[in-house]
Amino acid sequence: MQNTFDVIIIGSGIVGVSTAWHLRGIGFAGTIAIVERDPSFSHSSTSQAIGGIWQQFSLKENVQMSLYGAKFLKEFAKEQKIDLDFQEHGYLFLADDAAQGTLERNVEQQRKLKADIALLTPALLEQHFPWLNTDGLATGALGLSNEGWFDAHQLHSSMRSAVRDWDVPLIKGSVTEIEHTDTEIRSVMLDNGRRLKCGHLVNATGPNAGILTRMARIRLPIEPRKRSIFMVHGESAPAEMPVLVDPNGVFLRPDGPFHICGVAPDKTDDRRSSASDIEPDPDLFNDIIKPALAARLPGVKEFKIIRSWAGHYDYNNFDQIAVLGPHTRLENFYFANGFSGIGLQQGPAAGRAVAELILHGAYQTLDLSRLGFERIVENQPLEEENLI
Ligand SMILES: Cc1cc2nc3c(=O)[nH]c(=O)nc-3n(C[C@H](O)[C@H](O)[C@H](O)COP(=O)(O)OP(=O)(O)OC[C@H]3O[C@@H](n4cnc5c(N)ncnc54)[C@H](O)[C@@H]3O)c2cc1C
Numbered sequence: 124m125q126n127t128f129d130v131i132i133i134g135s136g137i138v139g140v141s142t143a144w145h146l147r148g149i150g151f152a153g154t155i156a157i158v159e160r161d162p163s164f165s166h167s168s169t170s171q172a173i174g175g176i177w178q179q180f181s182l183k184e185n186v187q188m189s190l191y192g193a194k195f196l197k198e199f200a201k202e203q204k205i206d207l208d209f210q211e212h213g214y215l216f217l218a219d220d221a222a223q224g225t226l227e228r229n230v231e232q233q234r235k236l237k238a239d240i241a242l243l244t245p246a247l248l249e250q251h252f253p254w255l256n257t258d259g260l261a262t263g264a265l266g267l268s269n270e271g272w273f274d275a276h277q278l279h280s281s282m283r284s285a286v287r288d289w290d291v292p293l294i295k296g297s298v299t300e301i302e303h304t305d306t307e308i309r310s311v312m313l314d315n316g317r318r319l320k321c322g323h324l325v326n327a328t329g330p331n332a333g334i335l336t337r338m339a340r341i342r343l344p345i346e347p348r349k350r351s352i353f354m355v356h357g358e359s360a361p362a363e364m365p366v367l368v369d370p371n372g373v374f375l376r377p378d379g380p381f382h383i384c385g386v387a388p389d390k391t392d393d394r395r396s397s398a399s400d401i402e403p404d405p406d407l408f409n410d411i412i413k414p415a416l417a418a419r420l421p422g423v424k425e426f427k428i429i430r431s432w433a434g435h436y437d438y439n440n441f442d443q444i445a446v447l448g449p450h451t452r453l454e455n456f457y458f459a460n461g462f463s464g465i466g467l468q469q470g471p472a473a474g475r476a477v478a479e480l481i482l483h484g485a486y487q488t489l490d491l492s493r494l495g496f497e498r499i500v501e502n503q504p505l506e507e508e509n510l511i
Contacts, residue, residue, distance in 0.1 A: 125292075129153030130481060131311060131321040133298050133335060135162070136169035137275075137467055138459045139327030140282045141474025147289040149475075151482045153322070157286070158313065160297035164279075166398065168329045168466060171434025173352060173383055174275040175366060175376075176468040177214035177266055178238035181229045181508040182444060185465070186236045187489050188472035193269035195471035196278065205281050209273040212376075213266035213365040215252075216509070217419075222370055223261040225508055230264050239267040254361050256421050265365060272366065272376060275467055294319070301338040308339065308456045323481050325457045330398060330435040332460035341450060344499065345461045347435035349396040351403035352385045353412065354378060354430050357423040372511050373415040381429055386411050387464075387511065396435065403431040436464045442504035445469060447476055448495040457481065458496060464510055 130146065132139045135157045143155050164170045176196070178189045200207045218226040230240050242264055245257040251265075287293070296313030301324070303309055310320040328335045330347035366376040375384040386407055387393060408428060416426050439446060439461030450456045457480065459473045466473070472489060479487045486492065493505060 125154070126318065127154075127320040128156045129322040130155045130325065131319055131323070132157045132325040132327050133311070134327035134329060134331075135159035135283065135293060136164070136167045136327065136329050137279055137282070137470035138329070138462075138473050139325070140279065140286055141470045142325055142327060142459060142477045143286045143289075143291045143474075144282050145475040145478035146481065147286070147291070149478055149482055151478065155291045156294050156319065157291060158294045158296055158298055158311070158319070160295070160314075162293060162295055166401070166434075168434055168437055169275065169279050169470075171352070171432065172275050172467040174272040174467065175214070176273065177270040177366070178233055178236075179214055179216050179229065179240060179264055179266060179270075179509055181225075181232065182505060183232070183236060184489070184491055184494055185444070185469075185507055186233050186238055188469045188491070189465070190236070190238060190269060191472040191475070191489060192468040192470070196273055199278070199281070203281050203285065205277060207273045207277055209271060211268060211271040212363065213270045214368060215365040216264045216368045217260050217370055218262050218264075219259050219370045220261045226262060226264055229509060239269060241265050241267055252361075252364065254420055254422050255367075256419055258418075260370075270365075298335065298338070303339050303453055303456075306452060306454065308453055321455075323455045323457060325459060325477055327459050329437045329460075329466070332437060332458070336458075339453060339456060341453070341456075343446065343458065343460060343496075344441040345437055345439055345446070346395040347398045348393060348438035349400055349404070349433050350385065350387065350436055350464070351407055351431060351433045352383060353403070353408050353428050354381050354383055355426040356381050356429050357416075357420070357426040360420065360423045360426070367419070368511055369415050369419055371411070371415055373412050374511055375416060382426070384412050384416065384426070386415075395440075398435060401433050403433040405431070437461055437466055438463050441499055442506065443510055444505045444507055445473060445494050446496055446499065447473060447491050448480055450496055451500055
């Protein structure tokens with residue numbers, strides 16, 4: 124049994140698999156293994172995600188990573204001859220007077236980065252979306268291409284099988300210890316007693332990233348934060364529409380014969396949750412989502428819950444932006460963590476970024492150096508104004 128690998132990736136969600144896929148894709152010929160404690164993925168963030176992709180961010184790197192994600196989806200589907208069911212209907216972010224300036228400024232920056240976003244006046248919103256009540260709205264921003272939703276499950280499973288075909292074994296086990304010196308990681312210990320030595324170690328453990336990193340005596344501010352999703356039925360709700368995002372953060376989009384909606388909890392209620400807490404919070408639907416949808420889509424009699432579920436964001440409580448790249452002291456320990464709700468769309472770019480750092484020692488495609496761990500050490504948070 125092989126117990127030494129050039130690269131060990133812990134976690135086989137979208138980010139871990141993408142790292143392995145890109146390593147092979149850019150020509151890394153060394154040995155790679157992925158360690159996964161739950162090959163059923165029942166609790167991974169990736170399996171709870173709802174497949175959304177959009178470029179309407181304020182941080183340059185977030186726009187660029189999401190654009191890379193959209194391009195990747197299209198190319199990967201073509202290459203693998205699979206249908207990722209990419210519904211390119213856009214995200215429609217609505218703004219009231221208070222948020223109008225920020226939204227317009229962000230759209231200007233997004234367009235400079237080649238994101239295809241249109242600004243719509245209330246009159247244009249009414250023209251394009253006759254079911255929308257524009258009361259209280261000052262403007263809306265709509266993604267005209269590269270935005271919408273796709274089959275996340277299909278992407279993840281197809282990438283997993285592509286990686287298996289490229290001689291990357293999936294080793295079942297939970298990493299419980301990390302052996303290291305002052306400057307490098309040497310090996311990881313699994314719960315079944317197996318020790319695996321590594322040249323490079325990648326932390327792709329999603330919401331568990333902070334706990335994993337503590338095994339190497341490093342504090343990484345990533346924690347699980349619960350998010351509830353509601354599948355709903357609404358009589359005469361529009362079957363074709365973009366992902367609607369109300370100024371208060373409530374979102375809605377079609378899903379087959381039904382619709383999917385959600386909202387982040389109020390900041391005062393949004394705190395670290397236990398990874399085992401997967402009970403959706405019905406108060407979010409009854410108190411926030413339902414009244415917001417009733418006001419915004421007055422033609423729909425009532426949205427009723429068909430089913431609901433909850434998963435965990437890999438939440439970076441420092442600045443809600445991904446942490447990418449090596450640790451400052453343990454230089455062969457790489458982070459690909461803290462995506463805070465957008466890791467599915469950023470998974471392709473994050474995997475490519477980490478792969479380039481391992482193979483070339485520097486970014487080749489997108490310069491994501493501002494997302495490094497240094498900013499945490501130096502207490503220099505970045506800012507993203509548009510997270511939902
Ligand atoms: C409800 C919900 C909706 C979302 N919707 C979207 C969306 O529309 N668009 C979007 O871009 N993002 C979305 N996200 C966010 C996105 O799902 C995550 O950011 C992304 O899936 C993170 O991927 P990951 O591979 O880092 O983590 P995960 O998918 O959680 O994978 C990590 C893996 O590591 C394994 N692991 C953990 N610890 C260990 C250990 N010690 N040893 C071995 N294995 C370990 C876990 O079992 C897990 O399989 C959503 C998230 C949630 C919860």
